[in-house]
Amino acid sequence: MNSTIVILVILLYFGALIAISFITGKDDSNEAFFKAKKQSPWYIVAFGMIGASLSGVTFISVPGWVATSQFSYMQMVLGYLAGYAVISYVLLPLYYKLNLTSIYSYLEQRFGVRSYKTGAFYFLLSRVIGASFRLFLVAESLFIAVFEPMGLPFWVAVLVAVLLIWVYTYRSGIKTIIWTDTLQTASMLLAVIVTIWVIKDQFDWSMMELATNIKSSEYSQWFFTESSDKRFFVKQFLAGMFITISMTGLDQDMMQKNLTCKSLKDAQKNMLWFSVILVFANLLFLSLGVLLYQFADGAGLSHLTGDQLYPTLALTGSLGPVAGILFIIGLVAAAYSSADSALTSLTTSFCVDFLGMEKQQKANDKQTRKYVHIGFSALLFVVIIIFKSINDNSVIAQLFTVAGYTYGPLLGMYAFGLFTKWQPRDVLVPVICILAPLTTFAIKYFAMAWYAYEIGFELLLINGMLTFIGLWIISLYNNYAAPSALDHDLDL
Numbered sequence: 001m002n003s004t005i006v007i008l009v010i011l012l013y014f015g016a017l018i019a020i021s022f023i024t025g026k027d028d029s030n031e032a033f034f035k036a037k038k039q040s041p042w043y044i045v046a047f048g049m050i051g052a053s054l055s056g057v058t059f060i061s062v063p064g065w066v067a068t069s070q071f072s073y074m075q076m077v078l079g080y081l082a083g084y085a086v087i088s089y090v091l092l093p094l095y096y097k098l099n100l101t102s103i104y105s106y107l108e109q110r111f112g113v114r115s116y117k118t119g120a121f122y123f124l125l126s127r128v129i130g131a132s133f134r135l136f137l138v139a140e141s142l143f144i145a146v147f148e149p150m151g152l153p154f155w156v157a158v159l160v161a162v163l164l165i166w167v168y169t170y171r172s173g174i175k176t177i178i179w180t181d182t183l184q185t186a187s188m189l190l191a192v193i194v195t196i197w198v199i200k201d202q203f204d205w206s207m208m209e210l211a212t213n214i215k216s217s218e219y220s221q222w223f224f225t226e227s228s229d230k231r232f233f234v235k236q237f238l239a240g241m242f243i244t245i246s247m248t249g250l251d252q253d254m255m256q257k258n259l260t261c262k263s264l265k266d267a268q269k270n271m272l273w274f275s276v277i278l279v280f281a282n283l284l285f286l287s288l289g290v291l292l293y294q295f296a297d298g299a300g301l302s303h304l305t306g307d308q309l310y311p312t313l314a315l316t317g318s319l320g321p322v323a324g325i326l327f328i329i330g331l332v333a334a335a336y337s338s339a340d341s342a343l344t345s346l347t348t349s350f351c352v353d354f355l356g357m358e359k360q361q362k363a364n365d366k367q368t369r370k371y372v373h374i375g376f377s378a379l380l381f382v383v384i385i386i387f388k389s390i391n392d393n394s395v396i397a398q399l400f401t402v403a404g405y406t407y408g409p410l411l412g413m414y415a416f417g418l419f420t421k422w423q424p425r426d427v428l429v430p431v432i433c434i435l436a437p438l439t440t441f442a443i444k445y446f447a448m449a450w451y452a453y454e455i456g457f458e459l460l461l462i463n464g465m466l467t468f469i470g471l472w473i474i475s476l477y478n479n480y481a482a483p484s485a486l487d488h489d490l491d492l
Contacts, residue, residue: 006145009328013187014164017180017336021168024176030357030365033173034101034348036260040178042270045257048181049274050281051188051337052254059188059334062282063289064306066219072231074222077282079240084275086241087249088268090418095255096264102352103255110417112426118433119413120353122406123252124346128376131342132383135161138335139384158384165340166377170370173344174256180340181257184333189281191330192288195314195323199291203298210291217290230456239457246407246460250414253338253345295319343380347373408440408463409433416468422475432470439466 031037065073095103104123108116135158143157169176200210214220224231248254261267292313296304304312313319314327350372351357357365413433416422424432440463447453455462 005325006328009325010142010146010332013329013332014168016183017164017168020179020183021171021176024179025168025171027175028171028366030351030369032175033171033344033369034256034352036172036175036178038260038262040175040257040260040262042261042266043273044182045178045261046270046274046277048178048185048337049254049257049270050277051181051185051333052257052341053248053274053278054185054188054281054285054334054337058282058285059191059330060307060310062285063292064309066286066289067293067305069231070219070221071286072222072224072236073286074279074283075224075231075233075236076240076243077279079237079242080244080278081275082237083241083244083248084271086245088271091245091249091255091414092258092267092271093264094418095259096267100259101358102349103250103252103259104349104353107413107417111413111424111429114426115413115424115429116353118430119410120349122409122433123349126251126406127253127342127346128379128383131339131346132380132387134335134339135165135380136384136387138332138339154388155385158381158388162377162381162384165336165343166373169340169344170373173347173373174260174341177341177344178257178260181337184337187326187333188330188337189284191323191326192284194326195310195319196284196288196291198319198323199295202295213294214287214290217294219290219293235457238461242411242460242464243457246411246464250407250410252349253342256345256348257341343373343376346376350376405437405440405459405463408460409436409467411460411464412436412467412471415464416471420472420475422472424471424475425477428474429471432467432474436463436466436470 027037062073094106098106098109100106102120104116104119107119139154139158139161142161143154147154147157147160168180196210200207203209203213205213223233224236225233227234258267258270261270289309292309295318296302296309296313299318301313301318311327311331314324317324319327347369351365351369355368355372357369362368409432413429416424440459443462444455444459447455
């Protein structure tokens with residue numbers, strides 16, 4: 001696709017984001033930046049969270065997965081539903097009862113300051129690596145499509161990618177993100193729907209024939225009951241459930257949006273409706289995968305598989321100019337819908353968890369928050385440049401995987417805090433939260449080396465379980481101590 005068209009499309013898209021920022025950013029107070037003054041309509045939050053949950057991985061990779069995994073991913077998506085139910089009826093009532101801005105403040109009340117700082121640090125580490133990884137992919141795409149033909153270096157593409165986020169988030173933070181996420185979700189879904197419609201027209205199918213072809217496809221098997229299969233239903237369902245609890249319910253980035261709702265009841269409606277819509281959204285992406293493979297076979301492009309499938313068909317003009325343009329918008333929206341909220345949540349967590357802005361109100365807090373926002377923008381820039389200097393996609397992917405290890409300690413800490421009344425020694429909690437991921441990594445390595453067994457989604461559960469056991473062990477010293485400062489009578 002012509003680079004001029006790509007530039008124009010991206011400029012128009014970001015013009016819309018900046019316009020939304022201008023409308024929503026008139027109030028740049030900390031209350032608006034951190035909590036959107038708790039005035040967000042729940043249905044807007046629910047729709048916008050679809051985009052943040054899907055991300056660029058879903059947009060590009062899920063359609064390509066159907067060749068090897070069929071619709072087995074839907075087993076995990078059903079597990080998401082169970083996970084979101086736990087978030088709605090266990091975690092959200094806790095967060096609203098304690099009136100939290102940063103969800104990691106709970107750890108201070110339950111365990112102590114060191115536990116609190118450990119949880120917040122793990123979040124910052126995870127989100128810096130994760131957001132940098134996603135923006136790295138965007139910057140590479142921008143560089144290849146736009147900046148390299150113009151003779152500009154890679155760092156310019158990175159600077160533009162980060163600066164665009166900063167421009168529309170620096171004033172009102174989460175208040176703006178709630179509304180820009182709505183546009184980004186709509187852009188992704190529109191790209192998928194139009195592509196499906198284009199393929200339907202190419203084959204001259206009716207809507208009934210379209211549905212029949214997807215349903216009868218060799219790719220459309222949902223459930224796998226063989227326990228030795230990595231697609232086994234129970235394994236996939238539990239993985240989806242605990243991934244959701246950890247990476248949504250225990251993640252400041254995702255939960256900050258929910259905490260902007262007017263009440264707990266609204267936040268629960270948002271979470272439940274969002275989870276139902278997410279099922280249909282993922283089903284839409286998998287259905288697109290079936291149609292893309294059928295289209296590629298009919299066009300003599302059966303060699304296209306995996307992550308190559310959708311981008312190649314869209315950007316080479318095989319699906320027509322409209323689908324190509326919407327693919328670019330959808331790709332940018334998919335990447336930015338998670339990266340922009342990550343920058344906002346990083347700023348929020350650092351300001352609240354490490355600078356104590358809620359505890360000690362100061363006259364220059366707003367200015368400090370803006371400096372922190374600039375600081376994290378600069379940090380993302382530096383980390384992306386480091387990724388580029390590594391120049392090894394497998395190493396970068398491993399770094400992204402390492403960030404996933406940090407959710408295990410969070411899962412273990414929250415499970416221990418919610419479901420026991422034991423009080424671990426706070427000074428030892430950081431040690432446990434370092435040893436648990438290292439031990440999990442060792443278990444994964446030796447399972448492959450000695451038994452040729454590859455541990456996949458179970459890593460999160462193993463990591464969380466080891467953290468839980470470690471907290472229990474260091475609680476033995478305190479088992480006759482007074483109850484926690486947060487008595488568990490939370491009326492959950």
